[in-house]
Amino acid sequence: MSTAPEILWTATEAAAATGGRAAGTDWTATGVSIDSRTVKPDDLFVALQGPNFDGHDYVAAALAAGAAGALVSRVPAGLGDGAPLVVCADTFAGLGDLGAVSRLRAPARIAAVTGSVGKTSTKEAMRQALSALGPTFATEGSLNNHWGVPLSLARLPRSAEYGVFELGMNHAGELGPLSRQVRPHVAIITTVEAVHLEHFSSVEAIADAKAEIFEGMDPHGAAVLNRDNPHYARLVAAARTQGLSRVLSFGSHEDADAHLIECSLHATCSGITASIRGERIQYCLSMPGRHHVLNSLAVLLAVSALGGDVVEASKALSRVPPMKGRGQRKRVELPQGSFTVIDESYNASPASIAATLQVLGRSDPGAGGRRIAVLGDMLELGAQSPQLHAGLAQPLAEVGVDLVFCSGPNMRHLFDRLPAAMRGAHAADSAALAPLVAKAVRAGDVIMVKGSAGSRMGRVVDALLESGSAAGQAGNEAATAAAAR
Structure with missing residues (x-):
């Protein structure tokens, strides 16, 4: 039996969150969008402004497509007096405010994922694993930057028991603010590799930038790190410096908290035997490749750190759907x-x-x-x-x-x-x-x-x-x- 979509925002709540004022007809929204081309019925459309576009030019189109209301910094010309709006000083700041309030009111246990490679596939595997344990929300696609993260947070349902957020960067100083918005209970760094070298002096500098993910975590949070990566010790030191009490590791290293015992690699899947914090489990992973095998260990270790059932979560990894552009x-x-x-x-x-x-x-x-x-x-x-x-x-x-x-x-x-x-x-x-x-x-x-x-x-x-x-x-x-x- 189908159930009605959960209400994410009312006009009154959005106005209070953004310090704005509601105008026109009242509304309730079950989604949040920043793109009038893909807006869905009952979305709240946020009219962002950029160097080459102004979302206010598309408010009318978004409302015509079924948007419940729009967050604006000015009333666009041509709208009727009853247009369902919330007017705030700055819509980008307003989007951040929606995300902040959504994070505060949500009881969900939150995981964040970053790394030089494998962020999105690991996030999707995490979504699948946690969905076997309870209602789970995760970042859509790769919405992992300065506007994608607050947008994702603004979409976080009150009913979610788990949330999974992908955090990305290509310059130093970008990941820390995103982590402080998400405030994860568990953070995964899949690996540190020679990526974005155009913007960094060394791979060590990339590792330091990835370690910014710890900045939004409290001392009870858990870092999940790749024990096989050459920069593992550097990341451990960064986590300890940030005050994290739990630093967990995954990989083929026998001392890793989640370590690979053996795997059978095939063209379209992998069979895996692993030890997750001393518990030996066997499971099948629908994503082929040893890199995905190792990241699946990170997923199950993060599930454990969140207090979830690792065996039940591992069963779901045989059902991770293939993603366009990623295998x-x-x-x-x-x-x-x-x-x-x-x-x-x-x-x-x-x-x-x-x-x-x-x-x-x-x-x-x-x-x-x-x-x-x-x-x-x-x-x-x-x-x-x-x-x-x-x-x-x-x-x-x-x-x-x-x-x-x-x-x-x-x-x-x-x-x-x-x-x-x-x-x-x-x-x-x-x-x-x-x-x-x-x-x-x-x-x-x-x-x-x-x-x-x-x-x-x-x-x-x-x-x-x-x-x-x-x-x-x-x-x-x-x-x-x-x-x-």
Whole structure:
């Protein structure tokens, strides 16, 4: 039996939270939106202002699309006298106020996730694990920055028993304010890697910036850290300096609080045996790859730190849905057979490409097929960019990739390093590369597409899907089969 959506905000509550005044008709909202193009019925639309846009220009469109009301700093021209509004001094500050009040009134136990790679997939695994234990809210997509975090907090239901928030940064000083807004009971740092080097003097400086996540935590909070990472000791010291009484670790190290005993890696899933704070458990993870295996240990360790049932939570990890741009697999039908696309187009770094290449290496092509990697530029790597791109040649060869397509000036360094037999094509950008890849693929191929968000490698994925009849590949069936072995 369906239940009515929970009311998040009334006009009176929103006015009180933001120090504003309610105008026009009364309203109640079951959601919060900052985008008039995706606003849903009964959302509160927040009219943010930026250097190239003004949300006040779209208030009328949001209300016409069904928004319950709008948070504005001025009444837009053309609205009727009865328009359902809350008028405050500054809508960005008002969004922060909504988030702050929502966090104060929510009884939920809160987890925050950051790290150089693996934030969103770990957040989604955490959502799935905690949902098996009680009503759980989590950040939608990658709303992890200075406006995404307060927006997510403003959406936190009163009824949630657990909340999971993704926190991101690419400069020092960004994570601390986000942590102080979320005030997590548990914070996970998945790993520290050579990402955003353009903005940092060293990887150690990146570790220090990641450690800012501890700034919003009270002394009873728990830090969940990667014991296998070279910067583990640095992060432990930062957590202790912040006054945290609980510092927990995960990884393959035998002294880790959650340590991997053994795992069976497959193309679409993994079977895992682990010890979580002394409790031996076995479970199946629907996300393939050793990097996801290790992050699943962090998830279960965080569940334990929140007081949840680790065994029940582990059962849910076989049902983590594949995410677009982060490993989602599609089978594309051709007249003579089919090929498989592994969509990793959302983002990329040296560490994440190396990890996903391991997944490609475990994906067996069909008859006459090949393993193909389609790679776009990794961005924000600074002066080390040429060698970091060229350095991908070795992991490509190690996992048995047959053919490599590259786009962007940075990936030219990799393309020139490859043996002639592995060179598919290089193009200036993804738009130019997409038709070359679509023309080259054949039945039996397994094609992994990856690049930084700015490289827009989703164009290549779209071209591949449009080249035949795409059907979703039921990766969870393989996970269920593995679990039954």
